[in-house]
Amino acid sequence: MSWHKDRRPERGYHHGNLKEALLQAALGLIAEKGPAGFTFADAARSAGVSAAAPYRHFRDRDDLLASIAQRGFEQFEATLTAAWDDGRPDTVSAFERVGKAYLAFARNEPAFYSAMFESGIPVDLNPTLMAASERAFGIIRAAAERLAALTPPGVTRPPALMMALHIWSLAHGVASLFGRGDAARRKLPMSPEDLLEAGVLIYLRGLGFPTERKAPAPETVAEERPAGPWGKAPK
């Protein structure tokens, strides 16, 4: 309905910020068709530019994909950091919040998520990307370390790193099997959020932590009775 196309009616010969536009375009295409289903030419077309233009900014398709993953890991890290909030108000509930944030990210940013974890780019061969990935995982790991320091005495537990990997794996499993609405995900009689939350709670209980939403005291362990957070799930 606007007479000017976009406040900058004629783009003119120079685009202005093509690199950014290409990233956005690719992100949109990935969200639509998955990381396999987008091509370099696609991205150019979608950014309204000739097929040769992207070469000014990216070496090739993989380079573009890596940039997206890079940015994804950075946003992921920020999201997890915010959720963790340095363990406030208490370690256990902050930890659960991290799990939820993980899932929310996968759900809200499917394009980033699949670029990061499902696109097949070799993360460990790209130092910058690897570092970004490590920083994001570092949040989960730091949280696990705090949790580890708090496990009730007398409870055997694995190294903090392993705890972090358990949570990561569980969250990733839920996210990739049930998390996204895109096309082929399996249907569930419960929400992925509930599924993950319940799983994390049971896991925490296995580490000797109290699991009720309103934990009586940080030290009380594992003997509650009532419905619990999975009460809402169908029988």
Added chain:
Amino acid sequence: MSWHKDRRPERGYHHGNLKEALLQAALGLIAEKGPAGFTFADAARSAGVSAAAPYRHFRDRDDLLASIAQRGFEQFEATLTAAWDDGRPDTVSAFERVGKAYLAFARNEPAFYSAMFESGIPVDLNPTLMAASERAFGIIRAAAERLAALTPPGVTRPPALMMALHIWSLAHGVASLFGRGDAARRKLPMSPEDLLEAGVLIYLRGLGFPTERKAPAPETVAEERPAGPWGKAPK
């Protein structure tokens, strides 16, 4: 070194069992390059046949992929069934064995596994495929049901279906993040097997099950001290 190429030296005009050969060829290509990285033409070439030949047996690439997934689910079901062994010698250890078998399948049959879970074919739109998938998951579910019936009194637990989904998610998460050697998987300072096993044990402990390899008695809960199964992991 054999003078006859394969006991049936000249294939002749008719292949004999092209459908099977195409499936095998595709399986090999998927294992090599991932489910995205194989084409219909590729499969034909790899089976030593013209590019038009596959059309006699499959409608298109997706049809071929679906056949592979179908077969994969069937083998998966068989593997899990064998591992579960109807809960012998006891439910808990049989349950753990199912987890291991899951991971072993993902590791040993990466092509099947990725066709089943990572190829993007819409499982729920294909009734036959869906049924096969359900049958495979049914094993995990049945195991979870047996487990649920056995949870110690007084321990809150989720529905058996949810327990099954937790294990599935955890196993899938470990498998897809760390499980396969193909290209871009992340390195770990522990084996995926150990990671999954420890995770399952903690989860089971969270359900009130004893977790030591040699459980003293079905009722004793969560108070052991020694190294445990994750003792072997690096600090």
Added chain:
DNA sequence: TGTACATCAGTGAACGCGCGTTCACTGATGTAC
């Protein structure tokens, strides 16, 4: 048992298509003086 014929399962040539990539080019922008 032999023959004629239908059916089956491949061939190979051909097509259109879109992708990746290169190239000489040119319009726009920034800057030295």
Added chain:
DNA sequence: TGTACATCAGTGAACGCGCGTTCACTGATGTAC
């Protein structure tokens, strides 16, 4: 402030390539009689 010039960031034409798909075909196989 104005001008000349270098640099930058696009264009568009062109190419080779492999894929998917169709088609008339033909060699091989099975079967009715």
